[in-house]
Amino acid sequence: MSGRSGTGTRLMAGRNAVILLSGGLDSATVLAMARQQGFGVYAMSFAYGQRHAHELDCARRLALQPGVIHHSVVNIDLRGIGGSALTTTQEVPKDRNLDQEQAIPVTYVPARNTIFLSFALAWAEVLEVSDLFIGVNALDYSGYPDCRPEYLSAFERMANLATRRAVEGAPLTLHAPLLNLTKADIIRQGLVLGVDYGLTTSCYDPGPEGKPCGHCDACLLRARGFAQVGVPDPLMVRYGSVTA
Amino acid sequence: MSGRSGTGTRLMAGRNAVILLSGGLDSATVLAMARQQGFGVYAMSFAYGQRHAHELDCARRLALQPGVIHHSVVNIDLRGIGGSALTTTQEVPKDRNLDQEQAIPVTYVPARNTIFLSFALAWAEVLEVSDLFIGVNALDYSGYPDCRPEYLSAFERMANLATRRAVEGAPLTLHAPLLNLTKADIIRQGLVLGVDYGLTTSCYDPGPEGKPCGHCDACLLRARGFAQVGVPDPLMVRYGSVTA
Numbered sequence: 001m002s003g004r005s006g007t008g009t010r011l012m013a014g015r016n017a018v019i020l021l022s023g024g025l026d027s028a029t030v031l032a033m034a035r036q037q038g039f040g041v042y043a044m045s046f047a048y049g050q051r052h053a054h055e056l057d058c059a060r061r062l063a064l065q066p067g068v069i070h071h072s073v074v075n076i077d078l079r080g081i082g083g084s085a086l087t088t089t090q091e092v093p094k095d096r097n098l099d100q101e102q103a104i105p106v107t108y109v110p111a112r113n114t115i116f117l118s119f120a121l122a123w124a125e126v127l128e129v130s131d132l133f134i135g136v137n138a139l140d141y142s143g144y145p146d147c148r149p150e151y152l153s154a155f156e157r158m159a160n161l162a163t164r165r166a167v168e169g170a171p172l173t174l175h176a177p178l179l180n181l182t183k184a185d186i187i188r189q190g191l192v193l194g195v196d197y198g199l200t201t202s203c204y205d206p207g208p209e210g211k212p213c214g215h216c217d218a219c220l221l222r223a224r225g226f227a228q229v230g231v232p233d234p235l236m237v238r239y240g241s242v243t244a
Numbered sequence: 245m246s247g248r249s250g251t252g253t254r255l256m257a258g259r260n261a262v263i264l265l266s267g268g269l270d271s272a273t274v275l276a277m278a279r280q281q282g283f284g285v286y287a288m289s290f291a292y293g294q295r296h297a298h299e300l301d302c303a304r305r306l307a308l309q310p311g312v313i314h315h316s317v318v319n320i321d322l323r324g325i326g327g328s329a330l331t332t333t334q335e336v337p338k339d340r341n342l343d344q345e346q347a348i349p350v351t352y353v354p355a356r357n358t359i360f361l362s363f364a365l366a367w368a369e370v371l372e373v374s375d376l377f378i379g380v381n382a383l384d385y386s387g388y389p390d391c392r393p394e395y396l397s398a399f400e401r402m403a404n405l406a407t408r409r410a411v412e413g414a415p416l417t418l419h420a421p422l423l424n425l426t427k428a429d430i431i432r433q434g435l436v437l438g439v440d441y442g443l444t445t446s447c448y449d450p451g452p453e454g455k456p457c458g459h460c461d462a463c464l465l466r467a468r469g470f471a472q473v474g475v476p477d478p479l480m481v482r483y484g485s486v487t488a
Contacts, residue, residue, distance in 0.1 A: 074320075074324070076318075076319075076320055077319065078366070080318065081367050083370035104408045109366075110365075110366040110367075110370055110408070111363075111369060111406055111407060114366075114402070114403070114406045118355055122322070122327070122353075123325050123354075125354040145407060146405075146406045146407075148405070151406055154405050155406075157398050158399050158402045161392070161395040161398050164348045166389070168348075
């Protein structure tokens with residue numbers, strides 16, 4: 001598993017990668033990092049019954065940029081499985097103290113990253129692609145178990161026993177270039193790479209036209225990140241600041 | 245990972261398990277083994293764009309038996325990903341010599357078991373179930389990489405890093421009770437447990453009303469298994485023998 005930052009010097013002309021693109025700040029940054037490393041991009045998003053389906057509009061806009069060869073939006077219904085505030089009518093927690101909270105919050109979606117990575121693994125095999133990027137982060141995050149480095153390493157190991165391509169000598173590398181970055185560091189690197197964060201969304205519980213609630217974990221982490229960088233969030237500029 | 249046979253003496257009153265139920269001979273046997281071990285069953289099947297969708301009718305009939313608490317049929321479109329004779333118009337190979345063939349055949353579906361197990365993992369977490377059964381077999385099989393014991397062990401390890409339930413101290417056990425059985429042994433055990441193999445299907449390329457082609461790998465393996473046991477296949481009795 002590669003946790004290295006995407007601002008390195010590797011240039012791989014002609015190589016392509018599959019990227020999980022949620023439409024959020026993190027995956028938009030990962031997309032820019034992969035492009036900077038010279039990868040052509042196959043972007044994959046999921047319509048999984050999420051209450052914040054606005055993120056798919058953002059993913060579609062982000063996928064219009066040069067270097068994205070194809071954008072696939074996969075329909076799967078995780079509402080039928082339930083177990084999360086993001087796929088049920090359960091309330092999204094607001095104004096949590098992120099420095100004190102320890103428990104995994106109700107916005108955790110059971111096995112979501114495993115399901116997403118499994119589809120990406122299948123697509124990578126068919127495309128004959130050996131690089132898979134995911135924008136998970138283990139510092140400024142909500143404590144989800146499937147964002148931790150030990151999980152990602154175990155997924156990569158399993159993936160390399162799962163496919164014909166791996167068995168025949170073309171193993172997959174799972175890249176998580178944001179893994180050890182703070183939200184502020186992610187934003188800094190993204191700004192250097194020209195990411196337009198006004199095209200992204202983070203909110204778990206957006207209002208009409210995707211207006212951020214300003215109070216869920218994702219909004220709070222995003223706001224703190226931009227504050228630490230010391231630049232305005234273009235999304236907040238557009239909607240008017242909604243955080244305290 | 246538990247590869248032990250389901251004919252053991254463990255009895256776990258009140259425990260439930262998630263079982264991947266394809267409608268085939270193997271998963272029907274696994275269902276009976278889990279029931280014999282005392283598990284209540286949550287059965288999960290997938291409408292994934294397979295050409296042999298007849299297997300879903302079989303799964304639905306199998307799920308009507310006592311002890312099946314709920315049967316979930318998950319819609320996912322693997323045709324959009326492609327890469328297999330089972331999800332495209334590519335021809336299913338016929339009359340292969342299974343004792344000589346080494347290459348992974350075109351009926352392999354990229355990452356299929358990983359995708360199926362990922363959904364089952366999510367469901368198990370929501371149901372608060374710690375046991376997951378899959379009917380893969382590494383002896384009389386088509387050589388798929390995601391049927392091998394090392395793959396299953398790696399999936400189990402990954403799964404136990406992926407979920408809140410595992411992190412909070414309730415790990416998942418992945419049971420593959422058929423793993424080291426021949427097809428004949430599977431049938432023998434199933435017959436002892438009262439499995440009605442007339443309710444199952446195996447063919448990758450069935451005709452109208454699910455009539456087996458008699459020539460694909462799955463038909464050949466099934467026919468050899470019943471021949472070795474020395475009993476007629478009730479499916480063949482119904483349709484009339486179609487194998488040489």
